[in-house]
Amino acid sequence: MKKLLLLVTLLLCINCGVVMASSPDIAVAVVHGQFAAELSCEDELTVRVPNTGEEIVLKPDRYFVNAEGGTVNLGAQKFGSQTLRFTVKENGKPIEVNKKAYRGSFEVRIAADGKTLDVVNVLPLEQYLYSVVGEEIPVIFPDEAIKAQVVAARSLAYNRLGNRSRLGYDLKASEEGQDYYGLATEKQAINKLVDVTAGMIVTYNGQPIEAVYHQSGGGQTENSSDVWGRYVPYLRSVKDYDWDAPMYNWEKALPASEIERRLSTRGYAVGKLESIRLSPLEGSSKMFGNDRTASGRVQEMIFSGSGGTFLFTGQQVQEILGLNSTFFEVEVNRPVPNSIEIPIENPYGIEIGRKEVPIKVSERSISFKDILKDLHFVSGEKGEMVTFKGRGQGTGLGLSQWGARGMANNAPSRSRDYYKEILTHYYTNTRVEKIY
Incomplete structure (x- = not known):
């Protein structure tokens, strides 16, 4: 009978993929590559040196750690290359690092560069999610949209566990699109939804996925190969239900001089901007140019000026010009005067006065824009603006937060655990399962 039970247990483990008994801890570098940091607590702090077993009890106060001389120093006391572990008693006051309060304990060690510090917060993964999702x-x-976000954030964090064990942490506090600020960003209502979904993650072939997410896809999410240059089977382009998103449609207008300045500060001496080449974004029913992805996002575009011609990726343009996404098109708008002053001459060609004549712009007039739809000429004249008209916010990869909201708001009546439907829509051919 015991052998049968053991066989059943092993089969269950194989079928489940990743199985754990309880929530794992996650190590988050809240200070990375800095020379010094402040730690404080309203309770006694216990400092341990794991390698030597040494233990120091500090009274409630502020303390400074630094990396002077390439060693871990607590005030004037030097600990060489040892790691210091700061803990408080169970249910004690939280430890603060640089005036931010956190759950869990801390480890202070020399960073990989051998010259600066890493201060690493170690706490249960579920408590980490309180802050991140908040x-x-x-x-x-x-609630179902928030649950979807919780499970996506948990899956992404779980996917990263142990990947940087040689560095002493799993994640930095602000990377992977997940910002961790400790107790300051926790919200009780969200904490409850984290607890309700405890242990639930998204898997593909039994393994936790790289569950990246973004704010709004502008009606369509993106394929991983068009953003990262690598194929991920569950990060495929799907319909986005983010029509209520504030950035579903957006515009940003810049004068040519500002574009020239921003390119120049990044080392691209385009000089006086003369033209921008980018095919139009005319809707999903029409064929895009080779400079766009299948969903219509900008893959590459060209800026030309007196200083030369430069080819940029859509992500580069988004970052340099501060755009919301790569899902955009370009227009060059010049102010059209309402009237123009013309001279009045006598039969001998001598000006005897001036007359103001109103200007009527015909809607049927043909311009270069009608003939060369991918080439936008820039003159730099006064009042001219280069306008970027786009959709969505973020990379367009994976879960759309506003799309999740749209799906949740339109969920079938009496649907249960609809967050799973949301997740399997945005992460193709995946499953949502409990692993602890």
């Missing part, structure tokens, strides 16, 4: 999504969103 910062990431509005508490007024529907």
Whole structure:
């Protein structure tokens, strides 16, 4: 009978993929590559040196750690290359690092560069999510949309566990699109939804996925190969239900001089901007140019000026010009005067006065824009603006937060655990399962 039970247990483990008994801890570098940091607590702090077993009890106060001389130093006391572990008693006051309060304990060690410090917060993964999701999504969103965000954030963090063990942490506090600020961003209503979904993650072939997410896809999410240059089977372009998103449609207008300045500060001496080449974004029913992805996002575009011609990726343009996404098109708008002053001459060609004549712009007039739809000429004249008209916000990869909201708001009546439907829509051919 015991052998039968053991066989059944092994088969269950194989079928489940990743199985754990309880929530794992996650190590988050809240200070990375800095020379010094401040730690404080309203309770006694216990400092341990794991390698030597040494233990120091500090009274409630502020303390400074630094990396002077390439060693871990607590005030004037030097600990060489040892790691210091700071803990408080169970249910004690939280430890603060640089005036931010956190759950869990801390480890202070020399960073990989051998010259600066890493201060690493070690805490249960579920408690890490309290802060991340509290910062990431509005508490007024529907519960099922928030649950989808929780499970996506948990899956992404779980996917990263152990990947940087040689560095002493799993994630930095602000990377992977997940910002971690400790207790300051926790919200009780969201904490409850984290607890309700405890242990639930998204898997593909039994393994936790790289569950990246973004704010709004502008009606269509993106394929991983068009953003990362690598194929990920569950990060495929799907319909986005983000029509209520504030950035579903957006515009940003810049004068040519500002574009020239921003390119120049990044080392691209385009000089006086003369033209921008980018095919039009005319809707999903028409064929895009080779400079766009299948969904219509900008893959590459060209800026030409007196200083030369430069080819940029859509991501580069988004970052340099501060755009919301790569899902955009370009227009060059010049102010058209309402009237023009013309001279009045006598039969001998001598000006005897001036007359103001109104200007009527015909809608049927043909311009270069009609003939060369991918080439936008820039003159730099006064009042001219280069306008970027786009959709969505973020990379367009994976879960759309506003799309999740749209799906949740339109969920079938009496549907249960609809967050799973949301997740398997945005992460293709995946499953949502409990692993602890």
